[in-house]
Amino acid sequence: MTAAAPVPREDGRGGRIRQQQEGAILQAAEQVFARAGFQGATMAEIALRAGLPKSNLHYYFGTKAEVYRAVLGHILRLWLAETDSITPDADPREALGHYIAAKMRLSAERPDASRVFANELLHGAPEIGDYLRGELRALVADKAQVIEGWIAEGRMAPVDPVHLFISLWALTQTYADFETQVCAVLGRTALGPDDYRRATAHVQALVLRGCGL
Amino acid sequence: MTAAAPVPREDGRGGRIRQQQEGAILQAAEQVFARAGFQGATMAEIALRAGLPKSNLHYYFGTKAEVYRAVLGHILRLWLAETDSITPDADPREALGHYIAAKMRLSAERPDASRVFANELLHGAPEIGDYLRGELRALVADKAQVIEGWIAEGRMAPVDPVHLFISLWALTQTYADFETQVCAVLGRTALGPDDYRRATAHVQALVLRGCGL
DNA sequence: TAAAAAATTGACCATATGGTCAGGTTTTTC
DNA sequence: GAAAAACCTGACCATATGGTCAATTTTTTA
Structure with missing residues (x-):
């Protein structure tokens, strides 16, 4: 039979082998896309890094765009998280400090993911524009309300909450x-762990003081 | 004669026609590189936007890399400027406020330049790495001293000056x-002028308060 | 253990694109 | 106003790369 339909793809689905291969591919692809961007990345290099021939790569992902979308999907999940600490009755100082630390950790531990995301934004977010205007915007609007609340209660200086997130x-x-x-x-x-510690402390100090905390 | 050596290139040199054509090319190239990155940009599109046939483009710039380097060169000049306001006996509040406003204006007026620069950095600065480690680093070290001075005199809160620039x-x-x-x-x-006004005010307020000003 | 499904692979193709070149035209120079 | 320099251009080429495919092997299923 010729190449079967690559039906599943949604995490958790597919056979044992598919699971493992797709994992390896996505990991390799993240590196390659981070270093070269979408156009600069080649299927050949992704295949090489994932340790399989190009045609096998095409068995799992029909097109380069498909691989790219899958990588972005993974990354978006990382991005969305971490705002949990921002709730109406949390301590503003602690909540923002936590958020900064979490985002900083992401930069330190998954720089390639961050770069793929940045590259996508830089080029106008052709793939994730809808997500930005939908889920992300809603999330920010929600958290902005929390911050507005803190400000109204006089618990921090008046700061435009949306610009604060930016x-x-x-x-x-x-x-x-x-x-x-x-x-x-x-x-x-x-950048070593020490640099990141210093950077985190700096950003926290700047922002917290900047918010009158 | 076959294509003559594209000798001059350094601004101010070359005939009247060369001046104008290179200007048009660089302007077009900035747009194209901003939207597509180095690999994604095509000589055909740059030529189209500059209003000349591809072969004529190659008469002025032998290779795509050459065009790219020329565009980056232009941009670096923009980038370097604007730190003039940061001097030992300036008012910290005013100096930093000015610098922020100037950088913000650059983002508003030359977003494509900023994007080309960002893209170059994102991919490891293969072309301008030397500049960053040379001229830029020296400039920052210099200005950092000024800020250290302000801090020592108790004119602003203690902030790591290099991280502050970052x-x-x-x-x-x-x-x-x-x-x-x-x-x-x-x-x-x-983003309209109004958005940029608001953004500038926000960043200034955040940073100045963050620096205890 | 046999049939079916999933996975693997090398050979191959179409296209896009950076770059060349020879010959022509315009502009400058003296 | 003629020689030289600068400029312009369509046709062409080599290569890189995304993607296809038919044949084969491995794994799963019943």
């Missing part, structure tokens, strides 16, 4: 996305 | 580089 993302992701530049001005060749 | 770049460029995401959460289809 700032938090920018401040934390810059360490992954633009690591080269950060390393250059810090005089490092790579 | 933060300032992140906070301001995010509005150009990730405009799609910003628009999504703000519920806009594009």
Whole structure:
């Protein structure tokens, strides 16, 4: 039979072998897309890194766009999380501090994921635009209300909550996305745990003080 | 004679026609590179946007990499400027406020330039790494000393000056580089002058308060 | 253990794209 | 106003790369 329909794909589905191969492919693809962008990435290199021939890669993912979408899907799940600490009766100082630490950890531990995401945004988010205008916007609107509440109660300085989120993302992701530049001005060749500790402390101090906390 | 050596290229050199054509090419290239990245950009599209046949484009710039380097060169000049306001005897509040406003203006007026730069960084700065580790690092080290001075004199809160610069770049460029995401959460289809006014005020307030100013 | 399903693979193809080139035209120079 | 330099261009080529396919092997199922 010629190549069967690559039906399942949705996590948890598919045979044991499919599970493992798709995992390896996605991991390899994240690296390649992070380093080269969508156009620059080649199926050949993804296959090579995943340790299988190109035609086998095409057995699991029909097109490059499909691989890309799958990688983005994974990444979005990481992105969405971590706002749990921001609730009406949480301590603003602690909640924001936690959020910053969590985002910073993501930059440190999954820089490639962050870069693929950044690249997608940089090019106008052709693939995830709907998600941004839907789920993400709703989430931000929700959390913005919480912050407005804190401000109304006089628990922190008046800050535009949506712009605050934009700032938090920018401040934390810059360490992954633009690591080269950060390393250059810090005089490092790579960012180590110590650099990340310092960076986290800096961002927390700047933002918390900036919010009057 | 076959294609003559494209000798000059350094601004100000070359005949009248060359001046104008190279200008048109660079402008077109900035747009194309911003939208598609280096690999995604095609010489055909750059030529189309610049209003000349592809072979003529190759008369001025031998290779795509050459066009890219020229575009980056232009952009770096924009990037370097604007730190003038940061001097030992300036008012910290005013100096940083000015710098933020200037960087914000750059994001608003030259978003494509910012994006090309961001894309280059995102992919490890293969072309401008030396510049970052040389000129930029030196500049930042210099300005960091100024800020250290302000701190020592008790004129602002103690903040790691190098990380502060990283933060300032992140906070301001995010509005150009990730405009799609910003628009999504703000519920806009594009950022207008009003949005930029608000964003500038927000970043200034956050940072100045964050620096105890 | 046999049939069916899933997985694997090398050979192959179509297309897109960066770049070349020879010959022509315009502009500048003296 | 003629020689030289600069500029322009359509046709062409080599290569890289996404994707296909038919044949084969491995795994699962009953």
